[in-house]
Amino acid sequence: MPARQHCAVLGDPIGHSLSPTLHRAGYAALGLDWSYDAHQVGEVDLADFLDGLDDTWRGLSLTMPLKRRVLGLASSVSERARLAGAANTLVLRAGERAADNTDIPGAVAAIREKHGGALKSATILGGGATATSIGVALLELGVDRVELLVRSAARAEETLEVLRGHPSRPQVTIGALDEAPVQTDLVASTIPASAQSRSLVARCAGADVLFEALYDPWPTPLAASAGDRALVGGLDLLVHQAALQFEMFTEHPAPLDAMRAAGESVLAERAASAPPTS
Incomplete structure (x- = not known):
């Protein structure tokens, strides 16, 4: 019997991640006997973690703070990961580590799912690796003017x-x-919900499309202000980028609907069990 294949998501913190839920739902839908777990790994531990993997490992999803660090540990880097200066995906095959970025095409797909019109200008709240990938995605969608709003320009x-x-x-x-x-x-917001002040949300009231990269807690103040405007949520981004990772890791088409439904179910459970806000 072939050895069980393994994948995981790495980051710090990592306990909130929905990636195991999405990927496991994909395995279940296709009848794949694969595992997908979450591991708390920081920048200083990443190299040792990768060196400790055996040939039953097929892929890793990477979240903060590892998206930039992993580039220096990969055997090859895709053009879009090189362009963004960040990778959220590491495909493992025959001792090789291929770094890629599914946040970019995932963001494109998530936006197009909710908004089919032209986009020429965008404001991105935050300036980290996720902001970079979303920014590149927006440029690919035809945006030609971007403003980054940050607390620290450096x-x-x-x-x-x-x-x-x-x-x-x-x-x-x-x-x-x-x-x-x-x-x-x-x-597009890549900042914590706690940083979304009333003043900031009010200043964003004129935008036709809101893109909230977070999915937990939900809704964030920005997402709650959407009204009848197009709203792209963090789960939309997560599902689309995870589906692309799933296909890279398993070489099977991703069951997008099953993965999305699993994510929605877990988020609904979290919301139901969350303490009431005052």
Whole structure:
């Protein structure tokens, strides 16, 4: 009997991750005897973790703070991961580690699922690796003007460099999260819910599309303000990027509906058991 194949998601913190739920639901739907677990791994531990894997391992999903660190530990890096300067996926085959970024095509698919119109301008709240990938996705969708709103300009330097260096040559500026006006077609948030002040949410009221990268807690203040505007949620992004990872790891088409339903079920359970807010 062939050895059981293994995959996992790595990050720190990692206890909130829905990735095991989504990937396991995919395995169950296709009758695959694979495992997928969550491991708390920080930047200093990543190399040792990778070195300890045997040939039954087929893939890893990477979340913060590992998306940039993993590039230096990969055997090969895809063009989109190189462009974003970050990878959320490591495909393991025959001793090779192939780094890729499914956040970019996952974000494109998630946006197009909720909004089919043209997008020319975007504001991104935050400047980390997730902001970079979403920014690249927006440029691929035709956005030519991006403003990054951040608390620390220094922490957004890599994202600023990546977006300004994109082949489409967009206009990319940086502003203060606490005070800059928001006058764009789309707002994408990669910041914690606790950082979404009433003032910030109010400044985002004119955007036609809201993209909230978080899925827990849900809804965030920004997501709750959507009303009848198009809202792309963190689960939308997670499901689409996970489906692409699933196909890379298993070489089977991903059962997208089963993966989404599993994620929705767990989030509903979490919401039902959460203490009431005052």
